[in-house]
Amino acid sequence: MRLPLATLEIFTAIARHGSLRAAAEALGIKPSTVSHQLKLLEDRLGTALFIRTTRSISLTEAGRALIRGAGPAFDQLSEAVESARSTGHAARGTLKLAMPEFAYHLFVGPILNSFCAAYPEIELELSLTDALSDILGEELHAGFRLGDRVAQDMVAVRLTPPLPVTIVGSPDYLAARGIPDTPRDLLGHTCIRYRFQSSGQIAPWSFQSSEGGYDVDVQGNLIANALPASVDLAKRGLGLAYTFKAYVGTQIAAGELQPVLDDHLGPTPGFFMYFPREYKSMMPLRLFIDHIKRQQSV
CATH class of the missing domain: 3.40.190.10 (Periplasmic binding protein-like II)
Incomplete structure (x- = not known):
């Protein structure tokens, strides 16, 4: 049997408020509508749900059985509706x-x-x-x-302003391989490249000049798909890493990493x-x- 939810709501209101008129006021509908819907429900169930007198209304045995199940169900529905209404609109x-x-x-x-x-x-x-x-x-x-x-x-x-980038290497690596003076010098260095997890593409090393931006196709025998790993590899003296300046600020200050080519780098968006x-x-x-x-x- 398909649940007549609107009619069950009216039945529950009558049982809780003690009269058809009080139920109508609580639901904001006409008393005649309450009376009509109650009759429809009783006809559908084939049994009386209330005993009516000129002075009072009380539940039959069938009515008490129905309210025991319908009452808590409507309480849960009301809580669910209120939860949906408040979700995303409060600080929780x-x-x-x-x-x-x-x-x-x-x-x-x-x-x-x-x-x-x-x-x-x-x-x-x-x-x-x-x-x-x-x-x-x-x-x-x-x-x-x-x-x-x-x-x-x-x-x-937008959450942050444009973020400066840098290229860093360990002091030992730069002492052994030399400090690049221009981005083109990177072609003679071991560069730790980054592979995007989603596209699988290698991230470009981008630079700025008076004529605009350009990329250098750097090479190296190490590729990582996480920036923390790239920086760690650079700290170990295995090559140069292209990263955010703020991300390696502590290591630069501690002398673990040394920035190069900053004059040739522009910020990210x-x-x-x-x-x-x-x-x-x-x-x-x-x-x-x-x-x-x-x-x-x-």
Whole structure:
């Protein structure tokens, strides 16, 4: 039997409020509609659900059996509707984010202490991947990427200003192989290249000159698909790595890595967060974006 939900809602209201008129007022409908729907339900079930007198109304045995099952069910439905109404509109709930590992180290990890302290009821799930994630297919809320080129049905919000890049090598490597004076000199060096996880392509080493930007097709016998690994290989003296300057700032300051060719390098477009338009008003996502922006401006 197909469940007549609207009619069952009216029956539940009568049982809880003690009269047809009180049920009508609670539901915001006419008393005649309540009476008509109750008759339809009783006819469909083939039994009376209430004993009516001129002064009162009370449940029959069948009515008591029905309210024992229908009452809790409608309570659960009401809770589910309210949960759906509030999800994404309060400072609580789950926020699932995909990001490259170096983005986590650069600017997400450092703000998590303050974010979690400010919003303890938001549960963060971080998927660390350099691949461009399928937000909808992977049931994520948002992802991070360099630049604002995203699918037409996605929104891109800038999180960071353009980020300077650098090329680094260990002091031992540079002492043995020499310091390159121009990007062309890299053709005589061992360069640790980066392969994109999603496309499988090798990332270009891009440079700037007075005539515009250009790439150098560097070579080397080491390829990694994670930036932390590339930097670690450079620290071990195995070659030069192309990376974000902020990512290796500590190692440069400690003398573990030495930057080269900075005068020939321009900044990247900066990081953007991308997400479906439908999540634009999702409160946990808005709070996370605002928090990152505030921390970037400090």
